Amino acid sequence: MATFVTRRLIASIFIFLAATYLMYVLVALSGDPLADLRDSTAPNKLQLIEARTALLNLDVPPFLRYFIWIGGVLGLRGTGFFDLGVTVQNQPVNILLSQAIGSTLQLVTIAAVLAIILGLVVGITTALRQYSGYDYGVTFLAFLFFSLPIFWVAVLLKQYVAIGFNDFLRDPQIAWWVIATFAVVSGLIWASVIPGAPRRKLITFAIAAGSAAAVLMYMQLTDWFSYPHIGIVGVAISAVGIAFGVTAVSTGLKRRAALRASLIVAGVGIAMYYPFMLGFSFYLAPWSIALLALATIGVSFGIGWFTGGNDPAPVARTAAITGFFVAAVIALDRYMSVWDDYTQSSRINGRPIATIGSQTPGLEGSVWVLGVDTFTHLLLPTIALVLISFAGYTRYSRASLLEVMNQDYIRTARAKGLTERTVVMRHAFRNALIPIATIVAFDVGSIIGGAVITERVFGWTGMGALFQNGLDKVDPNPVMAFFLVTGSLAIIFNLIADLVYAGLDPRIRVS
């Protein structure tokens, strides 16, 4: 296994080096880096040209200039390790990169993860409910999203989601017909997803539509959009729901130990609600939130492990997943509790959903307020990126699962009396993941490409701007900084795909 990974890693590093060479030469040859100076009327024009030539080594042809650059990156030029050179304006690229990298990586990672999860869930449910109304609806939507230009979607989102929602917040009254439509639509979706005879479908429809309408009415009556909250009751209901749901998917409800462990974890989560909300959540820094999340997963895992009996691993897994989701709900409530402070702050002025930039300049507040600020800025670009890439994943995972479900070993698994859950989750799903893993890794490049366009529409000064400004000035250094980061991201995703691949398919480990 280790040899397999090392071999793949070394191969990808060489391929990546070749790609950087190609990219550097192409950028350097894409235009004349001195064009603006040549046209200038400055009296010291010749000196300026000379200065820039000396600064960027323009007297060396691009085919060789690459080696000066890569020497700097590898720390061979005595200027320290990972020296990316300077831009045309003599700014160090390292500093520009460190300013740009955070927001873009955040956007790309969140969008990729969300798109993968959503795509898998929707693709698998459509495959399991093949030829239902839900399946046809999702198929059509997937084709539509597949055909959408991302910049067009982004502009529409800005106009209708951001500006529309902000206008709505000024006087958050939901019209009765909106409530009715929402209820009917969610009823229809659930009725087509959940199988059953017409009578049962009708009951599903009634329950789904009724609860959707009830939730909206509750939000309306409590002015929820101005003061969003989940509250201890909401957290308790969702925690128990999560415990049952995760157990049902992960081990099946028949596994009493798993259900018990999940319910214990849910109970611990509910018990921690007030101490967290009113107590120690005020003293947290960003890194300690991450630490807390890890600790939660660890504690839940431990609870599962020690109550799991003879075969504790699946129980511990179930408990850990439950713990993660319950903690997420509580954290969400904590974020919601500062929503009012956030929207009323002088920087926001009651128009929270941002259309420009990756953060509100000069905003001050707790970790939670800043978190909400990041959320409102990430929301629209993430939606744009997710919409477009998740359509593809939906199609792939649907096709892949259908292919697997028609295999003989699935028939065998059913014939020996396994439950449908075991057949789908253990026999079919894992095998269906193998081709999906390749495609997903392959596709990260297109998410990054989409991010360049999305960042431009939303006015982010991230990696996309670094790339574009560099390219416009025929300046390879910032462009290569962009490519180093995005390219290594693609390679990391490919490596993860290989690991997943090897983990899923023993045949690969052998060869």
Added chain:
Amino acid sequence: MMSNIPVEQSGRSGPGASEPGVTDSENSIELKNIRGLSQAQIVRKRFFRHRGALVAMIVLVFVIVLAFTSVGTIIGDFKTGGWWAYTWNIAVAIENGGRPTLSLFPFAIGNHPFGQDEVGRDIFAVVMRGTQQSLMIMVIVGAIATTIGTVVGAISGFYRGWPDSVLMRFTDVIITIPVIVIGAVLGRRFGDFGAPILAIILGLVLWTGMARLVRGEFLSLREREFVDAARVAGARDRRIIFRHILPNAVGVIIVNATLLMAAAILIETGLSFLGYGVQAPDTSLGKIISENQAAFGTRPWLFWWPGLFIITIALCVNFIGDGMRDAFDPRQRRMPSDRLLRRAKLGEVDPELSAVVTRRARS
């Protein structure tokens, strides 16, 4: 993942021969249904059964005819006129504040159905010209990328060994760079030379996925008996590649080519949006949106129409690709609805449906 129909020289062997889990009786029904049809006829028959693809095809032909006849076209020195009163580069007096005159109730086209921009250009003419450019780029990119990808994939899949290593490592290098990034870099250099050159450049970048797919197909097909038979009969490599293996891989190639063309149109519009695609004075759908996105609040029609045309074209091509996949790959066949199935059980529907019913009832 994709399979295709084994076509022997004569093209008469039925589909489904290698399908897993299909019994002889089902096969015989399948075979009876397509007996005496050539491969092309079978594929055509299946394609036309895919209603979405059929509608998409009609819409796409309509868009193509509309775009090329309405405002005429210029390719190099070749020029044709059109039946539309305005052209894309000449501004006329602004009527009605530039608002679109198209209305459905009562139906009226008016002078400027899609409206006018702030200098008075007729947006219908501009959008038609942009559509022409996007369609042309789509076709050129599709042709070039498909050719290169097929040749590269065929050589490395057929010969394996060092040609395979060299070609596939080269493919890996290109794949590492996101398409929009390498497209932008090349577009900055070659965008000024006009849309056809830009299309050729994009085609030189987009072949990688095709190459990988064709290689995989060749790797598995070259081990089949009919290739051995051809070799024993004394056929040369070139003949085996072009006459024996390639016809069997054509399904995968055509399907992927349509999807590639749909991707090409989105990439071109994206590049034009960023400013690295088609350059002024010419126009393209992405460029129109890019120029007018700030005016969305005041003149939304400048934004809606080019976007709708991009979506229409991409959606149609995607649907046609889906229909092609169904036509070439019998395993991915669309199954009939429950109502049809019930009728089929009563014996009202044609035998092929009943074959599907038996298979579905069993799984």
